[in-house]
Amino acid sequence: MISSAVGCPMPNLSAEDLRTRLVRDLPGAVQSVSPLKVVPPPAQGHAPAAFVTGDTLVEAARIVDVALYLRDRLNYAYLSDICVVDYLADEIFEIVYRFYTVEGGSSLALKVRVPRENPVVPSLTAHWPGANFHEREAFDLYGIVFVGHPYLHRIYMWDEFEGFPMRKDFPRQGDKYIGEDE
Amino acid sequence: MLKTEELQINIGPQHPSTHGVFRMLVTVDGETVTDLKPVFGYLHRNHEQIAEVNTYLQNMPYTDRLDYFNAMANNQAYAMAVEKMVGIEVPERAEYLRVLMVELTRILNHAGALGFLINDMGAWQTQLAFGMREREKILDLFESVSGARLMCNYFRFGGVARDLPPDFMPRLKDLLVAMPAFVDEMERLLRENEILLQRSEGIGILPKDLALAYSVTGPVLRGSGVAYDIRRAEPYSIYDRLDFDIPVGSVGDVYDRILVRIEEMRQSRRIIEQVIAQLPDAQGGHINPKARQNVRPPVGDVYARVETPKGELGFYLVSDGSSKPYRYKVRAPSFINLTPLGDMCRGYKVADMVVILGSIDIVMGEVDR
Amino acid sequence: MTIEMQRGSVIVMDRRRGKLRAGQGLLQGLKVVWDHWAGSFRTNDNFSKIHGTFTVEYPDERLPMPQAYRNMPVLLFDDESGHELCTGCYQCQRICPPQVIHITQAKDPVTGKMVPAATEFIIEYDACMSCGFCAEVCPFDSIKMDHVYELSTADRVSLTMRKTQLNRPISYYTGIAPDLWAEAQAGAMKKLQGSIKRRPDVIGLAASLTEKIKARRLELAAAGQVAGGGGQEAGVAPAAPAAKLTPEEKAAKLAAMKAAKQAGGAPAPAEAPVELSPADAKAAKLAAIKAANAAKQAGAAPAEAPVELSPADAKAAKLAAIKAANAAKQAGAVPAPVEVPSTPLDAKAARLAAIKAANAAKQAAEQSNNE
Numbered sequence: 039m040i041s042s043a044v045g046c047p048m049p050n051l052s053a054e055d056l057r058t059r060l061v062r063d064l065p066g067a068v069q070s071v072s073p074l075k076v077v078p079p080p081a082q083g084h085a086p087a088a089f090v091t092g093d094t095l096v097e098a099a100r101i102v103d104v105a106l107y108l109r110d111r112l113n114y115a116y117l118s119d120i121c122v123v124d125y126l127a128d129e130i131f132e133i134v135y136r137f138y139t140v141e142g143g144s145s146l147a148l149k150v151r152v153p154r155e156n157p158v159v160p161s162l163t164a165h166w167p168g169a170n171f172h173e174r175e176a177f178d179l180y181g182i183v184f185v186g187h188p189y190l191h192r193i194y195m196w197d198e199f200e201g202f203p204m205r206k207d208f209p210r211q212g213d214k215y216i217g218e219d220e
Numbered sequence: 221m222l223k224t225e226e227l228q229i230n231i232g233p234q235h236p237s238t239h240g241v242f243r244m245l246v247t248v249d250g251e252t253v254t255d256l257k258p259v260f261g262y263l264h265r266n267h268e269q270i271a272e273v274n275t276y277l278q279n280m281p282y283t284d285r286l287d288y289f290n291a292m293a294n295n296q297a298y299a300m301a302v303e304k305m306v307g308i309e310v311p312e313r314a315e316y317l318r319v320l321m322v323e324l325t326r327i328l329n330h331a332g333a334l335g336f337l338i339n340d341m342g343a344w345q346t347q348l349a350f351g352m353r354e355r356e357k358i359l360d361l362f363e364s365v366s367g368a369r370l371m372c373n374y375f376r377f378g379g380v381a382r383d384l385p386p387d388f389m390p391r392l393k394d395l396l397v398a399m400p401a402f403v404d405e406m407e408r409l410l411r412e413n414e415i416l417l418q419r420s421e422g423i424g425i426l427p428k429d430l431a432l433a434y435s436v437t438g439p440v441l442r443g444s445g446v447a448y449d450i451r452r453a454e455p456y457s458i459y460d461r462l463d464f465d466i467p468v469g470s471v472g473d474v475y476d477r478i479l480v481r482i483e484e485m486r487q488s489r490r491i492i493e494q495v496i497a498q499l500p501d502a503q504g505g506h507i508n509p510k511a512r513q514n515v516r517p518p519v520g521d522v523y524a525r526v527e528t529p530k531g532e533l534g535f536y537l538v539s540d541g542s543s544k545p546y547r548y549k550v551r552a553p554s555f556i557n558l559t560p561l562g563d564m565c566r567g568y569k570v571a572d573m574v575v576i577l578g579s580i581d582i583v584m585g586e587v588d589r
Numbered sequence: 590m591t592i593e594m595q596r597g598s599v600i601v602m603d604r605r606r607g608k609l610r611a612g613q614g615l616l617q618g619l620k621v622v623w624d625h626w627a628g629s630f631r632t633n634d635n636f637s638k639i640h641g642t643f644t645v646e647y648p649d650e651r652l653p654m655p656q657a658y659r660n661m662p663v664l665l666f667d668d669e670s671g672h673e674l675c676t677g678c679y680q681c682q683r684i685c686p687p688q689v690i691h692i693t694q695a696k697d698p699v700t701g702k703m704v705p706a707a708t709e710f711i712i713e714y715d716a717c718m719s720c721g722f723c724a725e726v727c728p729f730d731s732i733k734m735d736h737v738y739e740l741s742t743a744d745r746v747s748l749t750m751r752k753t754q755l756n757r758p759i760s761y762y763t764g765i766a767p768d769l770w771a772e773a774q775a776g777a778m779k780k781l782q783g784s785i786k787r788r789p790d791v792i793g794l795a796a797s798l799t800e801k802i803k804a805r806r807l808e809l810a811a812a813g814q815v816a817g818g819g820g821q822e823a824g825v826a827p828a829a830p831a832a833k834l835t836p837e838e839k840a841a842k843l844a845a846m847k848a849a850k851q852a853g854g855a856p857a858p859a860e861a862p863v864e865l866s867p868a869d870a871k872a873a874k875l876a877a878i879k880a881a882n883a884a885k886q887a888g889a890a891p892a893e894a895p896v897e898l899s900p901a902d903a904k905a906a907k908l909a910a911i912k913a914a915n916a917a918k919q920a921g922a923v924p925a926p927v928e929v930p931s932t933p934l935d936a937k938a939a940r941l942a943a944i945k946a947a948n949a950a951k952q953a954a955e956q957s958n959n960e
Contacts, residue, residue, distance in 0.1 A: 373721065408617050476602060
């Protein structure tokens, strides 16, 4: 059996719909969205506009529940991308999960915010083996710890590497790996 | 029954069949693969952080270097992401030119990928040479329009770098004459060839549900029988005006992936013919808007994706309102398509493992980023 | 099994073996290889053929490069005057993704102010990614992508190219990319005409001069009010000396010779504006697009509004910085009386020996004097 045709008009859920459903079916999973500064406000002049996301913000501990709800109840089974953003000025990491349906259409994004000091989030790899490399990459470059990941090792950098190079406070120049050999 | 001992071997990182600096940590029991871990990062250059230092336009040539086979497709995904964020309207003619280039890219990628796959099977250069020759013609066209064969850097926000040179269309039409003959010939060489069937039928099976759970994309996903093509699933650019079919496999083995790729080349040719027919009527406008050199998107985030020859290439951009991206994330198809490699190889022989890797069609520039 | 969808369908690939018996598939494949082998004795000269050889024996034979081909950036200078088109505006340095362009802006040795020329221009070829952005953003069509691809050296340092190694005559570039150069010329012409139309009095003015212009405009306006209805006519008198002052200063700072042309152009058009246009055409041919336009502007302006002459002049002088030498040549060739105003300016230009532009202008002036 071939999965149903792509391009057929199946109404996609909007982030708004998703939030209402989640509030109804999984109480306590959805967080209210607080605006992000993104960049620290300048010393003088007016600060740039705050970033208020339109996507659904989920409690970190409930992300597996919500993702399974998306997969099993809403048919958003295709986990396309897991991306980490380091909002240094706001002291958080934001992890963006992006889901699609195989029927086609636009995505639903789930966002999870974790504090920078203790970035721990449950792993999705048990349910989506495809999350494996995404999560390893997030661990390697940002130091997000995915609880329950079967093999949470560095994926790009060598195992002995110290620090997480994509973090905004990682020194871009002059760290211990530059200048030793040359 | 003889008691055997498992052995861990490294294939790569410098190995002719690993498609770049890529290492497979294989546990074998005799000749049977019992476990496989892909190890990479040898080409890692922290592309995403380089991008955070550059302005939006400066990243365009860097995207060429992701999947260096398909620079045009990478350009398209990135240009789309920025255009979506800034809200730039692309002139119709520029959209047609983009689709033309991207579909040519798809043909050249599959011609090369199948060649390398047959190379992995041990046929060495036969199919590769034939495929590379057709690829060369397309590269000549790219060179005449963009100035470079591989690192095209052809797309701009709101258009393309320049219009077609006068000798482009005649050569493209010549190429389209050659294309069906080339694809048919390729099919005669590969399809029903007993050696190829032995090496590819029933090898590296990725069932449909597993393919979805592994989030694979592109010909690998379609080879597993899921008719998911972003050009249809979430139409972008002008794909909703073009007729084309989506080939899917039924078993999900290496052979299905070969067949899907051959058919996709035919469909791409079909698209190019429609583009050529519709191009003269397309609205022109400024196809190279130089004013867009320094875009400053409003604060926010955006995700744009395209169907590259290898699968879903997505760019997730976060803007802080400045001229440089705050976060620039590449969702690379080769990287994700590698995830199921261990599962696909388990239980097959070492020689099959090489073929399975070839059938995924990875490019390390994109995997390692 | 096929599923219909909009504008296409899903095809399930047919895995069936055809009517071929065992072994026939192999033979069929061998036939393909045979065809290619047999075809390899002919040359393939056409994209529509799939058989045949189309390789070239590289070091002996070379493929022609398409005009758009880009390898490494080079700088252009004018063939005859040796004047460099680069003004040191830093656009390319700013856009360069790997940051391999390093420019040192020329300074007036007397006043210490920046002048539109580059004393040093370094491109690290070893790190250049050949993206072509520098050529694309250059507002003066000064930096262009070369077609030379054989750059191997034994050491990395020799790939750090200085200005002397980067300089190529315009004729070299027109040789490798005539269409692109024509395009660039047309674009520059259009751009200039657009800005002349839009802002005729301030085009190309250095920021430091806007104050002066503003003051002079006020002065002119005041003069016009005093004179009442005939203000236009009255305006000419104060305008003329002002016109002499500003271009002189500027011309001294930049490259003098363009002003000479203006001075030559201003008196001339009254009786023979027709003669000017062929001169324009020539100037354009010589890549003195902007200068030619300025001349045209100077020629066209006095007919309708003599008041505008002075700013136009000033403007023209500024623009001339780039193609001064050319323009001077033109001016020297067409109207004879030009030489008189050109000499003092020339002397000034000589002071700025450090700047190549000025040098070039001087050379050109000497040529025109000889004529």
